[in-house]
Amino acid sequence: MLRIAIAQLNPTVGDFDGNAVQIIDAMQRAAAGRADLVAFPELAVCGYYPGDLLEEPRFLRNIEAALERIIAATRALPGLTAVIGAPRRNTGPGKPLFNALLAVREGAIVAEYHKQLLPVYGVFDDGRHFEAGPEVACVLPLKGVRVGFLICEDGWNDDLRSYRVNPFQKLADAGAQLVLSINASPSDVGKRAQRHTLFRAACLRRDMALLYVNQVGGQDQLVYDGASFAMSPQQGLAFEAARFAPDFQLLAFEDSHFLRADGAGVPQLVDETLATPEFYRRQIILGLRDYARRCGFERVVVGSSGGIDSALTIALAAEALGPQNVVAVTMPSRFSSTGSVDDSETLCRALGVQLFRHPIADLVREFEDGFAKAFSAPLRGLPLENLQARVRGAVLMEYSNGFGALLLTTGNKSEISVGYCTLYGDTNGGLGLIGDLYKTEVYALARHLNAAASRELIPGAVLDKPPSAELAPDQRDTDSLPPYEVLDEILKWHIEGDRLPAAEARAVSAFVENLRGTEEGAALVERICRLIARNEYKRRQSPPVIRVRTRAFGSGRQIPIAVKY
Structure with a gap:
């Protein structure tokens, strides 16, 4: 023997x-x-x-x-x-x-x-x-x-x-x-x-x-x-x-x-396949613990927008490192809803995470004034939206540098895919926990955490509100993107394709082929594919994300930036 x-x-x-x-x-x-x-x-x-x-x-x-x-x-x-x-x-x-x-x-x-x-x-x-x-x-x-x-x-x-x-x-x-x-x-x-x-x-x-x-x-x-x-x-x-x-x-x-x-016989094993959200939870928690430990960080900081992505990131970080080692910062602007701050407070109270408030309206106004004086033109539209994200990113990096906390970025795979993020703004950070989760999976994992805890770790108001960057009046993600239930299927088809499990690959392919059967649907698929291609430069400059799927951005998908394709 x-x-x-x-x-x-x-x-x-x-x-x-x-x-x-x-x-x-x-x-x-x-x-x-x-x-x-x-x-x-x-x-x-x-x-x-x-x-x-x-x-x-x-x-x-x-x-x-x-x-x-x-x-x-x-x-x-x-x-x-x-x-x-x-x-x-x-x-x-x-x-x-x-x-x-x-x-x-x-x-x-x-x-x-x-x-x-x-x-x-x-x-x-x-x-x-x-x-x-x-x-x-x-x-x-x-x-x-x-x-x-x-x-x-x-x-x-x-x-x-x-x-x-x-x-x-x-x-x-x-x-x-x-x-x-x-x-x-x-x-x-x-x-x-x-x-x-x-x-x-x-x-x-x-x-x-x-x-x-x-x-x-x-x-x-x-x-x-x-x-x-x-x-x-x-x-x-x-x-x-x-x-x-x-x-x-x-x-x-x-x-x-x-x-x-x-020398005795081994017992018959029972298959303990994890439900997909539980797999994601365990993978991300281990990934964060070891990344922080190996890089010498004991604490992390997260910008809390009151939305689902930051809420899930904070909840996962609290479980991985302990709530005492997680700091959240809410940074309301003049476009922020009352709920963005209230929901951040409710979330952090439920998790036991310390929340700081750092309004950015005055900082943004100073940038607007300086821009107008220097360039004789008002700062408005997309540049003003991106400025708010960059001011928030600068505040978070100040905290990271000042207190030695690892900044976690909060972008999901759907947004990262199509460039619905701001370089040097919400892409700031050392690690992304949910950057390999599509938006629909973000919601599923958040609900799973609540169910596993038998209480609302992530407030129902966060789960129920329409997704919004809150960088302009009455802004909604659907102003720029199709519903995530549609977008995510197109992204899976284009980014992962036959790397998906066979059953999922067939379902995704059928979904996209059905879309392409109409002129409007075909145009949508083409537009999403163009967005993915033209935003490679953003992904190349973004923090690493914890890989949970078969093909994550980073080392697993190497695409040229300067390409006509």
Whole structure:
């Protein structure tokens, strides 16, 4: 019987001491639990993904020093094999590094495998820094079990859809009985089910069991959900680790079956698929916690307009960091409704968040006067609307600089898509929590938070009022945009397309085709597509947003700014 420890860690890019401590602590815990094997995520030594830090000599020397420290620690743990992810230097032709898996036992490397499939699509850029490993299987016998190794993408091509090489097949040909895959697989809605479906099919096709060890935590725009799992042809999904949290678990493997650490059978798992709003909630909360922690912020500040976007952002931030670490600022202008301030007060009272009031009417008037004197023309229309947003953005940045709080921007994906936002105004900030949520999803998540709390965290008045930027008299979002129920379907069709889950993709496509069946509808779709294209320059200058869907703005969608298309 092979006893296996799963170390689902939350490493930080570049925190070599912290990452090494996590790894060594987990190895010692595995040894205390009489494990034969302990497995860690992909690139756990340096954190995933380090990007162009891999081109810095000092960064590489620190990787090697941390790895030496970890390898040395295994000398005190006889009988334990640690499977660790780290970059390794390539002394041959090609890129200078391999994305490597090292099996280490009692101070020695007993097996080394280099990732063969290097993704350069979506949010991935492995091919920028790593050389593909040789097209050979790496198999290590342990306690009578032939354990084969893969790294993340290597396991996603058993149907040969994306690459000509199939590392999974090579392990089957080499007689592997258990596939151990170490991963840094970012999370998005539907990703967990996709993993289970794909690897269940691969295990059945190759008659091999699989242990999938994933990273957890937020790193910049991406969130890793953990959810490490064990799969076998006979059992299906036999085990799953915690979602959105670090975890350490002991399992056993014998006769193609996963068992509990004491050798008893594992209980039948009940599928715990999260409702989409709850998935969004957990993903965003983990993303904010780790972003703030890694960047050295304890507190955040949010501009509170009294609208749904800022209300949801404040509520999520309060849950992630504690209401005592969230500050809201309401900044009424002469166009603000009474409700914008009242609703902000009601919201912050319900959440326990401190609210400051900083009117901007006098500041805006000074800008108007100065503009008229300098340019002999009144400031009105869109420039005046944008000025109000920029004054608010400046006030919030003053608070951020003055009190050391991270400014959270509050734009949603619908508005960001079509440029319904102001550069250096409401786009100011260090991170966007809801920038990958369409407006209709913002409402759904807000209602979900209220239902989960069994009370109105977000006031009903905020949920019910017509969306408005309140930058002009009686302004409504629908003055410039179609209803969000229509806009969001067009945006999903254009931005995500066939990246959507199959059923949603069909529904969205049918909706848009029906629109395009009329002259008015076709003109609307064309106008929205033009707005998306012409506002790329705004998105390029905006803060990162926490990714929750299959294609978020940022690294996952790279479009030129200066383009005629």
